[in-house]
Amino acid sequence: MFATLETTSGSLTARLIRGAVAGVASGLVFAAATMWFASSMPDGSAEMPLHMIATVVQGDDAMAAGTTNVAVGVVVHLVLSALFGMVFALIAPRLRTNQLIAVGGHVYGALLYVLNFAILAPLVFNTFELANQPFELVVHVVFGSLLALAFLHRERPTT
Numbered sequence: 001m002f003a004t005l006e007t008t009s010g011s012l013t014a015r016l017i018r019g020a021v022a023g024v025a026s027g028l029v030f031a032a033a034t035m036w037f038a039s040s041m042p043d044g045s046a047e048m049p050l051h052m053i054a055t056v057v058q059g060d061d062a063m064a065a066g067t068t069n070v071a072v073g074v075v076v077h078l079v080l081s082a083l084f085g086m087v088f089a090l091i092a093p094r095l096r097t098n099q100l101i102a103v104g105g106h107v108y109g110a111l112l113y114v115l116n117f118a119i120l121a122p123l124v125f126n127t128f129e130l131a132n133q134p135f136e137l138v139v140h141v142v143f144g145s146l147l148a149l150a151f152l153h154r155e156r157p158t159t
Contacts (some may be wrong), residue, residue, distance in 0.1 A: 015089040023085020023148030024078055026074050030143045044073055044119055053077045055127045063127045084112060085147055092151040109144020114139045 031049065039046040050073030055063050059077055062068045088108055095101045117136055121128035 010105050013094070016086045018122075018150055019085040019087070019089025019092075019147075020033070020082040022147050023081040023083070023088070026085065026143045026146040027081025028075060028137055029146055030081070030112055031074075031140050033142065034135075037132070037139075042080075042120070049078070050098070051062065052131065055125060056080075063151050081143075083145075085150075088147050089151070092148075095151075098152045101151050101153075102145070105144040105146075105148025105151075106141055107144070109141040112144065113140035116140070 034049040035046040038044045038048045047070050050070045051068040053076050054068040054070070054072070054073035057072055058068050072150075082127060088105070091104065091108070092101060095104045113136060117128055117131070117133060
């Protein structure tokens, strides 16, 4: 059913796959930057962001008890990255120019930050409030910017 739905950007299935792959790739850069930043802090640990992300599934109590699992954090992060990429894949065809796609990626990343840290963190993911907020905003915007690269239109050379 999905494969038959065609758009100017190709089939819906192809766009969703592109979004998932781009989301995971952008998410890996995001994770690497966040782990580097965490390890650069006094008494910081590169694994800390993954422990924090694991609380999405394991809860804040697991963080307090020291029982969060890095592997759970990796899986949660990659699944969310793919899903966020797929959502952007649904938005991208409405952004008609490369400039709009690029700006849209920046805005999308900033909106993900707002959703995760300004809305969800105070309500259900209190551990996220411990993160460095300015850095998180920047790395979310970078995520959106990298994600947008997968949806830029190929320019045809004029002859």
